[in-house]
Amino acid sequence: MKRRRQPLIRHQALAVWQRNFLVWRKLIAPSLVVHFGEPLIYLLGLGYGLGLFIGKMAGMPYLAFLASGFIASSAMNTASFEAMWSVYTRMVPQRTYEALLATPIEVDDIVVGELLWCATKSTIAGCAILIVAVFLGAVSDLSALLSIPLLFVIGFCFGALAMIVTALAHGYEFFSYYITLVITPMFILCGVFYPTTTLPEGMQQVIQFLPLTHAVALVRPLVTGQELIAPFQHLLVLIAFGAVGTCLTIILIRRRLII
Amino acid sequence: MVSRDIPSLTMLSKTAVDAPTPIPSAGDALIRCKGLCKSFGELTVIHDLDLTIPAGTCFGLLGPNGAGKSTTLRMILGQSPPSDGVLEVFGKDIRHHGRDIRARTGVVPQADTLDPDFSVIENITIYARYFGLRPDVMQHEIDELLNLVELSDRRHSRVSTLSGGMKRRLTIARALVNDPELLVLDEPTTGLDPQARHLVWALIHGLKRSGKTIILTTHYLEEAERLCDNLVLIDHGHVVARGTTKELIATHCEKTVLEIRNTLDPLQKQTIQNAATRLEYSGDTTYAYADDPTTLTTAIDRLGLEQVLHRQANLEDVFLRLTGRDIRD
Structure with missing residues (x-):
């Protein structure tokens, strides 16, 4: 029995992306409230509140430090939630994939389309914070615009990792493991709230294996106008996580749906 | 209405670009399987299935729950790789041409797979896009489909507000958006009231008259008698009888x-x-x-x-x- 093994990237994936985009456009009001409202509360509450005591961190106002970290972490969160809850809903209770697989669309197209959508949604969420940060005076350089394409890469990377979990899930409860054991630790440890150099030596080594560390290391200098250090190295880590996640997800979902 | 040759931007793998296949005339086998087997690990669910479904006919696949009907349909659609044997649809091997075969096929699945976030018409237009069609230039065809299934006045209704019968009709309209030569109907009238069922039967009759090949599974044997030219009865993955309704009754009862x-x-x-x-x-x-x-x-x-x-x-x-x-x- 011969089966095609290597993942395919085809333009049919765009039809899947488009489906999700059209649904998002229908529900745009609540989703924009979330995208703008949440960071506004965080940045005002923590940035100004805590910032008052902290003053400067790593050579910049705490508000700018926090805002640049949040842009990266919100791209992570947005992609992860989309790739878990929304993808699972479409795959299992809503049977959207069953309908898709009755057309020339294949599992590979579905996975790639979903990840492109995760990346898009992350970019939207990240831009919302960027806009809020601009109004709060936390953005000092035009290089902040470069973080927009970067958000797309970050979203793709975290979407691909989360979708591995979705491919293995048999219920929404399963996602709590990933959130508690992977997403939350990254949110706390990878430099969103404080510089990673303040962590113990051993911990600093460990977090080099976590993608959010690299996302923050790229987004913060771009947004705050500081010098980028080893940008290609960080980018490569994100791309590698994304590529491995994509391939693994395709294999797992093929195994789950094409039986 | 149908664009068969979806341009392929395949980057990582080579796609077989097919020469346009002639539309099969009545009498040609549209689906042919020989010695078809399907196992899941130790469990064999289809044993050595031989079927020939001529173009332009309505073929019924009958059997109790768990007999292997849905698995057979999934294999015909390339959604489930056969474990052994030959399976050709439109004269093409399902193992290599699943996509091309699905591009020429319409499917009405057993469960409701409509998109609840979309309206009636959006469900059809987005589905057309999955086939690489351009719904913006096929408004007329889409209007005709909505007329056919009597949903024109509900075109902007959300799917969640439709009755079971309307959802089923919308699923049929959606399955026709690529003007398929083959229609696969998996229990098309299960759960419908008698009025809705008769409407679906009339639709299927019309589609048969228009020359489409239909393969359907059903638990309603009256439905099979009315609609199907040929039947096969399977149980535990084995064919236990085949023929027309008359032949089956004459032979077995x-x-x-x-x-x-x-x-x-x-x-x-x-x-x-x-x-x-x-x-x-x-x-x-x-x-x-x-x-x-x-x-x-x-x-x-x-x-x-x-x-x-x-x-x-x-x-x-x-x-x-x-x-x-x-x-x-």
């Missing part, structure tokens, strides 16, 4: 049946048994089968039994005879 609802004492039972070719029991009912019912009716008249229904044998009798009366889950 006596011509007439008397359903006796009275409770019978042993003596009455013995008398009826002597007059009938065969007796079957289900609950309080006794089914007496005979090719020539004269002796049987005389015997029953003499016994003075009143709750008796005298009817011709139908597909259900064949079905129950060949697959037994035990409950399958």
Whole structure:
């Protein structure tokens, strides 16, 4: 029995992306409230509140430090939630994939389309914070615009990792493991709230294996106008996580749906 | 209406670009499988299935729950790789041409797979995009489809506000958006009220008249009798009978049946048994089968039994005879 093994990237994936985009456009009001409202509360509450005591961190106002970290972490969160809850809903209770697989669309197209959508949604969420940060005076350089394409890469990377979990899930409860054991630790440890150099030596080594560390290391200098250090190295880590996640997800979902 | 040659931007793998295949004329085998097997680990669910479905006919796949009907349909759509044997649709091997085959096929799945976030018309337009079609230039075709399934006045309704019958009709319209040559209907009328069922039957008749090849599964044997030119009855993954309705009844069942609802004492039972070719029991009912019912009716008249229904044998009798009366889950 011969089966095609290597993942395919085809333009049919765009039809899947488009489906999700059209649904998002229908529900745009609540989703924009979330995208703008949440960071506004965080940045005002923590940035100004805590910032008052902290003053400067790593050579910049705490508000700018926090805002640049949040842009990266919100791209992570947005992609992860989309790739878990929304993808699972479409795959299992809503049977959207069953309908898709009755057309020339294949599992590979579905996975790639979903990840492109995760990346898009992350970019939207990240831009919302960027806009809020601009109004709060936390953005000092035009290089902040470069973080927009970067958000797309970050979203793709975290979407691909989360979708591995979705491919293995048999219920929404399963996602709590990933959130508690992977997403939350990254949110706390990878430099969103404080510089990673303040962590113990051993911990600093460990977090080099976590993608959010690299996302923050790229987004913060771009947004705050500081010098980028080893940008290609960080980018490569994100791309590698994304590529491995994509391939693994395709294999797992093929195994789950094409039986 | 259909663009078959979806431009391929394949980056990592080579795609077979097919020469346009001639539309099969009536009588050509549209689906052909030989020695088809499907196993999941140790469990074999389809054993050595041979089928030939001529173009332009309606083919019924019958069998109790778990017989292997849906698995067979999934294999025909390339959604489930066969474990062994040959399976060709439109003369193409399913293992290599699943996408091309699905591009020419319409599917009405057993479960509702409509997109609840979209309206009636959006469900059709987005589905057209999955086929690489451009819904913006096929407004006319989409309007016709909505007319066909009598949903024109509901075009902007959300799917969640539709009744079961409307959802089913929308699913049929959606399955027709690529003007398919083959239609795969998996229990198309399950759960519908009689009005909705008759409407779906009329639709299927119309599609058959327009030359489409249809393969359908159903649990309603009356539906199979009405719609299908040819039938195959499968059980535990084996073909147990095949032919037209008439042939199946003639081969596997006596011509007439008397359903006796009275409770019978042993003596009455013995008398009826002597007059009938065969007796079957289900609950309080006794089914007496005979090719020539004269002796049987005389015997029953003499016994003075009143709750008796005298009817011709139908597909259900064949079905129950060949697959037994035990409950399958």
